[in-house]
Amino acid sequence: MHRKTGAVAALAATAIVLAGCSAAEAEPAADGSAAPSGAEASTITVYTSEPQEKIDEIIAAFNEQRPEITVEVFRAGTGDLTARIESERAAGEVQADVLLAADAPTFEGYAAEGLLAELDTADEAALDPAVLDAEGYYVGTRIIPTVIAYNTDAVESAPTSWQELTDPSYADRLVMPNPDVSGAAAFNAAVWLDEEQLGEEWLTALAENQPVIVDSNGPASQAIASGAQPVGVVVDYLVRDLAAAGSPIAVSYPEEGVPFVSQPAGIFASSDEVAASQAFVDFLVSAEGQQLAVEQAYLPVRGDVGTPEGAPAMADIALLNPDLDVIAETKADAVATFNALFQ
Structure with a gap:
């Protein structure tokens, strides 16, 4: 159903640049993973339907690990977001880097139209298979x-x-x-x-x-x-x-x-900040990101962080x-x- 896009090459090229950072240049992130030291400042724009308070908490936690990445947000209901995306496409290209909203069929449609870049999601094995796109264009971030x-x-x-x-x-x-x-x-x-x-x-x-x-x-x-x-x-x-x-x-x-719905996240193929966008998506599904999701009353997409107080077990x-x-x-x-x- 999906078509490959030119953004794959951009993602690969960016990955090579990041891979060039030596272990001596890396600092431990809050979750114990390696975060690049002295990385260039970048700014990404996220379109999301998340409640403002929750997306603010997500960005604050992400910036504890990646302070060099500024995250700007346009928040609206899913219907308004999709209308904005269509308007921007008609005018030239989507102005966002990341979409965090809606449902898997919406992302399936965008992927089929070549609107999304392929992801290289970290720690996929820890995630519920139900939230993973088989072709890698999006990943669910909460149940x-x-x-x-x-x-x-x-x-x-x-x-x-x-x-x-x-x-x-x-x-x-x-x-x-x-x-x-x-x-x-x-x-x-x-x-x-x-x-x-x-x-x-x-x-x-x-x-x-x-x-x-x-x-x-x-x-x-x-x-x-x-x-x-x-x-x-x-x-x-x-x-x-x-x-x-x-x-x-x-x-x-x-x-x-x-x-x-699994509130998927995906990166637009038109993004000029693929590496920073991927870092944000990886944080959303990381153990720390999912622990925050549970604290925000969401059911998680991985099985090692429990469920919110008062919620049944996923099973x-x-x-x-x-x-x-x-x-x-x-x-x-x-x-x-x-x-x-x-x-």
């Missing part, structure tokens, strides 16, 4: 499942399945994010429609309960926490964030399994793993189906 969340003050018995949400008792009590705005919600729509246990029949029955559709996962989680809509569909880390802050909200992982979560080519091909139609049913 972000979409789950059922509920207000513990308003709901006595937590729903345990997606099918349960179609019960008439949940009419006018549900909230969901808008797939036109949320990349995760768009991905979920395609996964649900592709899932044999669910499909269009389930989505139609769910629509009959008239969920409130809000722009994104943030407002959806807030509506649940406040009790305005006591049950909803939302990404799990937001539930943990709100519960840790004292909100009466909890998470339920549906027994049919949960769709998930206890049923993840839905659809064919990503099918999801990429059907996502636009799935969003159209969702909109027809829910709006």
Whole structure:
């Protein structure tokens, strides 16, 4: 599906330059690895949908290891990011070096169009194979499942399945994010429609309960926490964030399994800072980067850093793993189906 790009040669050339640093010129990084000493200052631009506070923490931790690399950020929702990327492509080339957002099918499409450089990701063997692109154009940086969340003050018995949400008792009590705005919600729509246990029949029955559709996962989680809509569909880390802050909200992982996005990272083929960009991507999936992800309430992409407080072990979560080519091909139609049913 992918096509090789000229950025491979650029990456290889940069790697040779870095390899020229002798062991005597290297200093230990915070994770014990060798970081180049006296490396030239560089600046990379990251397009991301990460919450501002979380991306600020990531950059601060990265700069403890690589202070010579300045990371500039443009933060927006996935829909706005993809629109910006398309606009910049039309004008000439993408102005970012790294994309940290969205879902694997989005990156599959970009790779197929020659928009991404091949990665040389460090420590791949430690990563969950589910987040690795077989052709090496992107790597997942956290597991972000979409789950059922509920207000513990308003709901006595937590729903345990997606099918349960179609019960008439949940009419006018549900909230969901808008797939036109949320990349995760768009991905979920395609996964649900592709899932044999669910499909269009389930989505139609769910629509009959008239969920409130809000722009994104943030407002959806807030509506649940406040009790305005006591049950909803939302990404799990937001539930943990709100519960840790004292909100009466909890998470339920549906027994049919949960769709998930892996917040991939990739380097644009047009980047002039491939080596610095690769260093940033490597930090995201390193043990230290993943420990930070866990501290930020995310489920990790490697098995040696545990899971967030209150979260189940990864082995206890049923993840839905659809064919990503099918999801990429059907996502636009799935969003159209969702909109027809829910709006």
